[in-house]
Amino acid sequence: MIEISNLGKQYASGFVALDNISLSVKKGEILALLGPNGAGKTTLISSVCGIVNPTSGSVTVGGFDIIKDYRKTRSLIGLVPQELTTDAFETPWDNLTFSRGLFGLPKNPQVVEKVLKDLSLWDKKDDRIMTLSGGMKRRLLIAKALVHEPQVLFLDEPTAGVDVALRQDMWRMVDELRNQGVTIVLTTHYIEEAEAIADRIGVISGGKLLLVEDKGTLMARMGQKQLKVELMDTLEALPKVLEKQGFCLADDGLSVVYHYDKDAEEIDIGGLLQAVTSAGLGVKDIHTQQSSLEEIFVDLVEDAA
Ligand SMILES: Nc1ncnc2c1ncn2[C@@H]1O[C@H](COP(=O)(O)OP(=O)(O)O)[C@@H](O)[C@H]1O
Ligand SMILES: [Mg+2]
Incomplete structure (x- = not known):
């Protein structure tokens, strides 16, 4: 589903954030990328999503090249970014309806309703986003990443600084999405999170992928x-x-x-x-x-x- 080959990223400052990363992710798999702050996790995800331009290598998503077939790959991907960014004056309902439209999909109130309900935002659907709590805004970001029914979901540090209830909702949601065949890549520096939900674990540090391995094998081997x-x-x-x-x-x-x-x-x-x-x-x-x-x-x- 995701094929990353010899990917490199050198920022304009000369800093090498990704050093020759190769990695493939199968359909329906949950891959956790573990690494300390500054390891290059966000740069890697942003490259695949077309937000950061890689300086070398290539990436395909669902067999499509992320540069040549950008629109196609972007429509296959849902991204929950690390930073909270939401529109203040809109309502969750309008925000999600609009997001779906951005991907050229027909209106589908049932999908919007389901996503809002899954993320416990249904009773907030007509409130202004600025009045939502931090945790609810994060839920909305997840809803926004899911409303165009992506086949691949990237979660960049989804549970950093969230409360226990949201963390558990998130884990449940990840499980449900996996059952639907969605491929999930999440970054985290919480090891217990990777241990709890991932099928495979990649360890990234200093822009290098140190290893990728089946969770059980990794734990048995090391x-x-x-x-x-x-x-x-x-x-x-x-x-x-x-x-x-x-x-x-x-x-x-x-x-x-x-x-x-x-x-x-x-x-x-x-x-x-x-x-x-x-x-x-x-x-x-x-x-x-x-x-x-x-x-x-x-x-x-x-x-x-
Ligand atoms: N726009 C940028 N320009 C220069 N350096 C950057 C930029 N964005 C990130 N970096 C650097 O690249 C490294 C990896 O960052 P990042 O991918 O955000 O790491 P992580 O998500 O693993 O914490 C860090 O050292 C960071 O300072
Ligand atoms: Mg990051």
């Missing part, structure tokens, strides 16, 4: 597991024998932790536990858990820097 042994009493210092075994002490002194590769050869949990008790420590509880995407992400971006 993730580690840990065995956490909760202790009966607080421990001041880790006994030498346990240190030699590869344990470390949790900051609060209330547990000792052993990290191991998820795919590593079998580990001897019984033996590890025995080492803890032989060191004279009382065991209160044990847990194993997998390292989160957050830990993986921080490692990646640090390694690239």
